[in-house]
Amino acid sequence: MTHSTLFALAAVGVASVACSGSDSKRASDSAAASPSPAAAAPSGVAGLTGAGATFPYPIYSKWISDYQAKTGIKINYQAIGSGGGIRQLAERTVDFGASDAPMTDDEMAKAKGGPILHIPTVLGAVVLTYNLPDLTQPLNLTGDVVADMFLGKITKWNDSRLAAINPGVKLPTRDLLVVHRSDGSGTTYIFSDYLAAVSPAWASGPGKGKELKWPVGLGAKNNDGVAGQVKQTPGSIGYVELAYANQNKLPAAKVKNAAGQFIAPTIAAITAAAAGAVEKLPPNTDFRVSIVNAPGADAYPISSFTWLLVYQKQTDAAKGKRLVDFMKWALTEGEGSAAALDYAPLPQSLGTQLMDRIASIQLGTAS
Numbered sequence: 001m002t003h004s005t006l007f008a009l010a011a012v013g014v015a016s017v018a019c020s021g022s023d024s025k026r027a028s029d030s031a032a033a034s035p036s037p038a039a040a041a042p043s044g045v046a047g048l049t050g051a052g053a054t055f056p057y058p059i060y061s062k063w064i065s066d067y068q069a070k071t072g073i074k075i076n077y078q079a080i081g082s083g084g085g086i087r088q089l090a091e092r093t094v095d096f097g098a099s100d101a102p103m104t105d106d107e108m109a110k111a112k113g114g115p116i117l118h119i120p121t122v123l124g125a126v127v128l129t130y131n132l133p134d135l136t137q138p139l140n141l142t143g144d145v146v147a148d149m150f151l152g153k154i155t156k157w158n159d160s161r162l163a164a165i166n167p168g169v170k171l172p173t174r175d176l177l178v179v180h181r182s183d184g185s186g187t188t189y190i191f192s193d194y195l196a197a198v199s200p201a202w203a204s205g206p207g208k209g210k211e212l213k214w215p216v217g218l219g220a221k222n223n224d225g226v227a228g229q230v231k232q233t234p235g236s237i238g239y240v241e242l243a244y245a246n247q248n249k250l251p252a253a254k255v256k257n258a259a260g261q262f263i264a265p266t267i268a269a270i271t272a273a274a275a276g277a278v279e280k281l282p283p284n285t286d287f288r289v290s291i292v293n294a295p296g297a298d299a300y301p302i303s304s305f306t307w308l309l310v311y312q313k314q315t316d317a318a319k320g321k322r323l324v325d326f327m328k329w330a331l332t333e334g335e336g337s338a339a340a341l342d343y344a345p346l347p348q349s350l351g352t353q354l355m356d357r358i359a360s361i362q363l364g365t366a367s
Contacts, residue, residue: 047074048323052085052098053186054223055124055241056306058341060098063334070329073322081222083184083210089116089309095323097309100124100186101210102288113311117357118287119327120305122335123274123344125265126190127252127302129245130237131230132157132172139253140165140262143198143293143301146255149237150178151201152216157235165256172235179229179238182219184210190304191239194292198301243342257301258293269300270344278347287357303344310361317364327358 057079064075080088082099089097090111108116128141145161148154154161158171181188192208206212220229220238227244230236242265245252254262263269273294281289293301308327314320331346331354338345346354 047076048095048319048326049076049078050085050096050098050308051078051080051088051094052309053082053100053306054079055082055100055126055187055190056098056122056343057223058243059122059334059337059343062337062341063330066334066337067326067329071325073326075326079222081181081183082186082189086184086309089113089311095310095319098307099309100304100306101189102307103309111311113313113315115312117310117312117361119308119310119331119354119357120287120346120350121308121330122338122346123270123291123303123305124342125242125270125300125303126187126194126239127242127245127265128237128255129227129230129240129248129250129252131232131234131250133234134172135169135251137169138251138264139169140256141253142256143195144201147195147199147202149176150180150195150214150217151205152178165262174235177233177236178217179220179226179233179236180212180214180217181221181226183221185222186210186306187223187239187241188212190292190302193290193304194302197293241342246342255301257297257299258295259297259299261297263298263300265300265302267339267342267344269298270303271347272296273299273301273303274305274344274347275299278350281353285353312360313362313365315365320361320363324358324361324363328355331355331358 060077064077068074082101085097085099086103086107088094090107092112102118103116128146130139132139142165145154145165155176156173157176158173163171189208189210192206192212195202196208206214218229220226223240223244226238227240227248227250230238231248231250242252252265254264257263273291273296276295277289277291287305287307289305291303291305294303310323314323331351335345
């Protein structure tokens, strides 16, 4: 299935699409972890419902379609944004949530179904995408410059600070218009987490979160909304998940990382950002970790895990088992689809930890 089909579905907000296995080790692991193939689910078997992040929508929709073809189990995923997914899970109106921002302790305490597990699924990148028709090479950006753009301190594309990090590039004299998310968004959380890490002015101003008080700019809903707004507005710049920039044939800036290198958002650069993070995870981690501005010469600095959110105590044993089976399949066979959709698969060293985490889910237990 093409990216264009995936994103047409995203506009409606309901996912259903396909994937393949990864390497031989993942394939052998998945044989044990995945349920047996089936042309159709048994009559009367209820499907699963989920809601949340648009950031991982392309790969989740692919996983869902392929898993339904394999097992017959229907899964309805609504890409409404991380904030909406967290709220719906907390109210127990969906079977699972999805977020690019880890839940806060306060959000977890208010969830009606008891303890919530964060299950990392893939890694992605938030990119700065822009509409400068006459620019013929990728734009270089630094964290402090990006922060000042979104703070309203840099208002022209030919600003001297932009010119200094783009030597030899003829920047236009036009006004600079920023586009940001208008909804509660994990993509916003990742972006603002990065800006707060590299810019004291941002950290003491808007700060980080799924929803911010933006000093300037035009708001748009969901990743596809921001990408669409940038695409139709010359002189604009916005932040979106990498696949949405690629789908809309928009450029993505190179961003200066902690090692001082301007890095393009690629699968290799996202993987490099994650490399050190997994090794440093403590044995009792709950996986609510940030990897923005990661060390390493090749690391893309605005990279992140994205998570499925599930209750540890599943009151409906049969439905809980279907959810567990789907997650096991996704984290083994499903990972093989990541790179083709502009995500980095999880490091293999994380696999055992996550299977142990999923095994802690209790089926048929009252919250």
